[in-house]
Amino acid sequence: MTSLISANGVDLPTRRLGQTGLRLPVLGFGTAPVGLSGYQDPGFDQKQSERNSLSALDAAIDYGIKFFDTAPAYANKIPTDGWSTDRASERMLGQALSNHGSKRDQLFIATKNMFDRMDAEGIRKSLDHSLRLLQTDYVDLLQIHGIIAKPFRADNWRNFITDEVLETFLQLRQEGKVRYIGVSGYREGALSALIETGVFQVVMPQFNYFYRGAEYELVKLAQQYGVAVIPMRPLTGGLMQGMLDEFFPGQKPSANPFKVAMKYILQFDCVSTIPVGMRTAREVEENVRLIQELEQEIGLGR
Template identity: 35%
Template sequence: MEYTQLGRTGLTVSRLVLGTMNFGPATSEPDSFAIMDSAIDSGINFFDTANRYGSPRPGHTEQIVGRWLKKSGRRDEVVLATKVYGQMADHPNGKGVSAKAIRTAVEASLRRLDTDYIDLYQMHHIDRSVPWDELWQAMDQLITAGKILYVGSSNFAGWNIAQACEVARHRNSVGLVSEQSKYSLLTRDIELEVLPAAQAYGVGVISWSPLEGGLLAGAVAKAKEGRRAQQRNQDRYPALKAQLTKWEKLCDELGKNPGDVALAWQLTRPGVTGPIIGPRTMAQLDGARKALKIRLSKDTLARIDEIFPGPGNQAPEAYAW
């Protein structure tokens, strides 16, 4: 396993992040336990979940993770990340990141996860209705109480990261240490401002949907299998077929699985702590781990950019001068 520091912190995390969103809805509890056992045994110590995961039973995924933590006895080995923001109760303060919503949500997550503390507590989305001072006061109280150790964000724009970090700095708070953003070869928007902002503030970037719902994991060869069969991916596939055909040809030349190469590409990106892998099966976990052994040459990276051109630079050079 390869390790790095999470942003500017001293926290050591694996470069592959185990996403648990499938635990419950798509993967049974025994199979989820087996995947977590295998992940931690192979050195993957960074587990990501959220209070909303488990649909149609929000909170179910945290409960599965919590039961595994108790059964395995390996809580201290795990860097445990969860999220707050989503609707968890049918009343006005049942969602968001107001001080009241945060207090209620963190206590509920701690119960479901059966733990005394959360390593990384992430805001699942920007909440424009909440003043930054209120947010940081609530988070700082949780840190002081020992209920969380670090604060992260998810789905923040670059200027949201700057806002959050500057207000935290004025309050002498640690502030954000991570940002979880959608990032893949097909979705490279964060290269414009999110990645530069994160790097400037020492915020580690965790990428979600690095395989773009399976489209980058062999959609041409297996267009009707797994998540690729979802309607939204089927709707996108015709317009992407030529591009994905070139991608899979390149991966064939490398002798590697397309999904593994897509993850390996993530590991080359400046500022990226690691991609989230969300295995439904043990076979998918085994495949994802192969990405750590893939080394992409400069020529290969250039060919990948030709197939999936990103913005070309950060803003404003990407569109101005």
């Protein structure tokens, strides 16, 4: 099994990224909490959040985490119309990568399109903006961002992901601005149909200990088609912690709930890396430790 030895001497188990020929450490970094103001955090303080996030990203690179998932929509919200264009997550990730001086080809950077512009010009403009903020001339993975108001089901995904969208993503790949393409979303049926198109190397369904819809069809198809699954909200996006606090206030659970959630999602061979949302260097360190424990207990490499 190939492993990545980081500056901190940590040995993270790795997994295949579908049929790309690449391997990634099983622990990845989801940057929704880095840029999205108030994301599962009612006491949000922007300056404090930026400081914490930059040290979390720095610690992650030191620990040998390679996969970073960002998006234009992970931004500071403005109360009037809901979304701003400051793209705080992409900006901070670009800043962290440049501060750290890490070699670009040793990292795997994933972003998405701005989901309110699903046409060729909008997708291209969005990617060019991402590349400027990320301070790079290519991204490893560009994903169709699945958060949309329109219905997006197995029988109508073409209303949302048109030929123009697919062709633009494929052209960007041919031009070398994007190495692989993926699609994210909350509808397993639609994502399963999209796996069958053979166009995507990666799918990102919502998939965790609580939200298990992908178990029934999607993981089997992903396995069959050699498509990597990168689950969004792998640690339940704060839901599990919220429920424990609600039902068992002040009590320490007998098992670490984050470890239980990691164990659940990493049982699936097609799950490649888990983009855990992390706000602080302490959380990064804790999650590295949990992954190492699980590696000892059950073996995580695939």
